[in-house]
Amino acid sequence: MKGLPQRSALIGSCAGGLFLLLGACSQGPVEFCLDGEFDLGARYQGLRPAGGETYATRFCYIVEGDRVMFRSRGQSNPDMQGDWAVAFLPPDTVRIVNRGSPPDVEFSGKPVSNEALRYVRVDPRRLLAEIEARPEWITEHSQDELYVLQYPGNPFPTKVTVTDGRVRQARTLADIPLRGRVPVTWRWQWEQEDSPRLTLLVEDDPVFVATGSWQTLSPGEAARLWERSGGQEPVQVPGDRWPARISLEIRDLGQDAYLVTGVRTGFAHIVIDTDDGLVVGDAPTGWVELQQLPPADLVPGFGISGLSENFIDFLRERFPETRIRAVALTHVHDDHAGGARAFAAAGADVYAPKPVAGFLESALNRTTMPDDRLSAAAGEVTVIPVTGRLAIGDDVELLVLPAGPHVDSALGVLATKAGVFFQSDLHVPRSDDDTPREKRAATECWFAEWAVANLPPDTIVVNSHTPPRTPVSRLARYLESDACGAWRKSR
Ligand SMILES: [Zn+2]
Secondary structure (H helix, E strand, O other), X not given: OOOOOOHHHHOEEEOOEEEOOOOOEOOEOEEEEEEEEEEOOOXXXXXXXXXXXXXXXXXXXXXXXXXXXXEEEEEEEOOEEEEEEEEEEOOOEEEEOOOOXXXXXXXXXXXXXXXXXHHHOOOHHHHHHHHHHOHHHEEEOOOOOEEEEOOOOOXXXXXXXXXXXXXXXXXXXXXXXXXXXXXXEEEEEOOOOOOOEEXXXXXXXXXXXXXXXXXXXXXXXXXXXXXXXXXOOOEEEEHHHOOOOOOOEEEEEEOOEEEEEOOOOOOOEEEEEEOOEEEEEOOXXXXXXXXXXXXXXXXXXXXXXXXXXXXXXXXXXXXXXXXXXXXXXXXXXXXXXXXXXXXXXXXXXXXXXXXXXXXXXXXXXXXXXXXOHHHHXXXXXXXXXXXXXXXXXXXXXXXXXXXXXXXXXXXEXXXXXXXXXXXXXXXXXXXXXXXXOHHHHHHHHHHHHHHHHHOOOOOEEEEOOOOOOEEHHHHHHHHHOHHHHHHHHHO
16 A cells, blocks of 8 residues: 555564564563653643643553553642553453552453553554554545544544654544544654654643653563452452443432532532522533543543533433522533533523633633534523622522632532532542541642631531532541641641
8 A cells, every 4th residue: 555654664673572563572561651741731630721730741551462551640630649550451341450559440341442442552653553454444545644544433533644654643633621622633753763752732732742662561560460459359340330421319418409429420519409590519521531542531422511411401300490590610620610511501600710710711612612502502601700709599609719739719619508518629538537638638638727717617518529528527627637737837
């Protein structure tokens, strides 16, 4: 085929061994790693929605036969450092690998090969090899250097540019909350054959700038790669829960306040049934995994507005006589604010902390937004800025928090009759302990100090990601813990 790279170009060095197509190195599995800086601000997960907030990040991809492991080290938020690993074991098993705290968690019973390949082809050598090995995915090859590929299970074509036997660029589209249907581009520079430079762009914003490298795993590490952590039997979970699922349930918090859980895995929202309609905390949306090529949404098919539209349908069924009066966006992070178009389409007022209200209003109204209920109604989102304390009717108050370790501006929703305060990503306890989780101590102690000073003492604090309900009296005990003592000294 004209334009396909010479076969010799597909054979890279592999620490002295040979690396052929999708096969393994003769000396053991090869790990491809990207080391660089990830811009959480450009990802809309930083302290503020502006680029330039970068954190050291490492993505590693290991392939052995049809098994794939992805390991990541970096920050998912300004206040969340973490390592995680996931193994794809075709045909139908995904394993969350918990080397530091066994057992692993396994999801079985759902085909995983296509997802595994979205990790494999981030390695530009493997992407090139795949193009040669799978001509049935090439839908166009109009210029010598450009391949248009339609990968199974992906909605958008991917355009790959290859010159002199090297991938220069791979470009596709993704539906990204607060951005719309926008280009995502992997741009490769090959000044050094064994350490290409990657710039991963979302629109024109560099999100991840990194250097790639290949190394053969030692025989010892290779032998341990697919073992179960701690030699323990993994926790088994049905495959339909991977990577996320919708399983809506409503829990009564008393006095016309509710928590709706399972909006997607790990997302819960307060709903307050006021005399003049429902007030909701946060507008859920999708989550696009940028470490995959093409990027994939955790809940495929729901796009940017679909999760909130589905949530609204659930509320209409549960509260048929009641309008949706307002949604309060707790902070600017795309996973909490990105679904607000659905609430605007339902006629709700949209509130957000004042410093980010202007950004959110223009982001939510971008012309790049794919079709949804709001576009069908030719509607627009107006974001009402909140400062200090704002009452919504008699039963709800929005309280603005000062800048903290998670985000520069946030608000919480106080259901005054029920005495329940909803916030997102600030207080996220895993238990009813009197001390905060060590890894999250900075944010937890910061929030505890604010809550003790600003909330009525009998208030119960709930959050969007974990089940515990925390009385403010427990947050006062946080402040007496060693963890919060150390945090106070370090300020
Ligand atoms: Zn957040």
